Amino acid sequence: MKVLAAMSGGVDSAVAAARAAEAGHEVVGVHMALSKNRDQRRTGSRGCCTVEDASDARRAADRIGIPYYVWDLSDDFHDLVVEDFLTEYAAGRTPNPCVRCNERIKFASLLERATLLGFDAVCTGHYASIRSEGPGGAPSLHRSRNDAKDQSYVLAVMGPEAVGRSLFPLGDFEDKQAVRAEARARGLGVSTKPDSYDICFIADGDTRGFLERSLGEAPGEVVDPDGTVLATHTGTHGYTIGQRKGLGIQHPAPDGRPRYVVDIDPARRQVVVGASELLSTRELHATDVISFEELTEGRPVHAQIRAHGEAVPAVIQQVPAPDAPGSLLQVRLDTPVRGVAPGQTLVLYDGDRVLAAATLERRA
Structure with a gap:
């Protein structure tokens, strides 16, 4: 296959690209420049997609022996992720910008450009697995073997069509040290590079300050x-x-x-x-449902509302009406959870397999 490898400049995407090339795919590396500030610098482990990251990605691509390009997606990122983040907070909601970035940039803008250029699939360094059930079965999204790094939650919004055109070569790694060890064995200089964390467009980690400066x-x-x-x-x-x-x-x-x-x-x-008890709920209401298969009322599932939160046993009480925008998906949890906020992402699982993603609207 002709594969476009998204290379952030970190160890995960570098190893993923190397594995895709080793598997015999025709791989081209691309770094997404997401910041409008061309002089942005990395602050320790904070932030990503900086000038340094672009250079690290280029060196990794050279080592792997694949072509490499930088694509400016800063306008898309600002309009579809940063502005959404600000709008949601202004409305009293709690968005997850990593979910939006995966949905709207990495598996929408990037995949659209890849398709126009004739690529068959996009490869990333996310920790998740794609499997097909039975001969000719549709590909489905599953958790990574590395529970601590699993990213199926933030990927669930990509939907089944994008899953069918994606590669996640890191899904079978049991821990991050194994990824770093493979990077060292391959001679990739990013093997010891620290992970990025927090919100990438708030490099100093001061979310409240960013919101105050942006919203007044x-x-x-x-x-x-x-x-x-x-x-x-x-x-x-x-x-x-x-x-x-x-x-x-x-x-x-x-x-x-x-x-x-x-x-x-x-x-x-x-x-x-x-008081704290006012934060607890067993009823979740969500809209904007993205399903990987048909949902049915009464079906037992596991529900997760945070990227690294626990998936709680639950039952689907109501499924959205067909062709009815805004209709609700309702889920009842076996045990209460705390701190449910409008704007968060709800992901439903059957074991380690993703069933659906939706946006939480309110709690009962």
């Missing part, structure tokens, strides 16, 4: 569930469901227990805080 101030009140004003704030976008610290409350609750953000109302400019 919109002062309002911090209240308890009865509406009693406890403090003031400079913008609801500085808060997330489940947050405990930085609430600005100067006196303890009457019962002495900690308070948490339990609701955010941007229209009224209110942040509602309350």
Whole structure:
């Protein structure tokens, strides 16, 4: 196959590209330049897709012996990921920008360009597996063998069509050290490069500061569930469901227990805080469902609401009505979970196989 290998400049994508080339595919490496700041530099382990990363990716491609290009996707990234992040926070929701990047950049913009150029598939260094059940069976997305690094949750939004045109060569690695060892054996200089983490377009890790600089101030009140004003704030976008610290409350609750953000109302400019039990729910409601197979009511599943959270046993209570945009997927959990926030991604599993992804709207 003719394969386009997305090379971030890290060890994972370099080993993935090397494995694809070794498997006999005609591989071309491409680095996605996502930052509009051409002078952006990496800060330790923070950030990715910087000038240094592009250079590291080029050296890895040279070592593997494949052609290499840099594609400027900064406009797409800004419009489809960064602006979405800001819009969601301004609306009192909690988005996952890595999910959006995988959906809209790595498996939409990149795959579209790859198709136009005649490539058969896109190869990345994600930790996930693609399998086909039986002869001629449709490919399905599964968890990686490396539970600690599994990325099937953030990949679930790519949908079945993109899965069928993707390669994830790292899915069978049991741990990251094995990947680094293979990189060393292949002579790849990125074998000891630290992993990137946090939000790539907020290189200093100060999410709240980034939101304040981007969205400005919109002062309002911090209240308890009865509406009693406890403090003031400079913008609801500085808060997330489940947050405990930085609430600005100067006196303890009457019962002495900690308070948490339990609701955010941007229209009224209110942040509602309350006891921890107000964060727990067993009912999840979601829209914008992306299914890998037909969902049925009453089906047992496992539901996951965070990238590295636990998948909880659950039952599908309601499936979206066909051709009815905005209709709900409802799931009931066997045990309550805390801190469910609108805007988070819900992923349903059958064992290690992804069944569907959706966007959480509210909790019952």
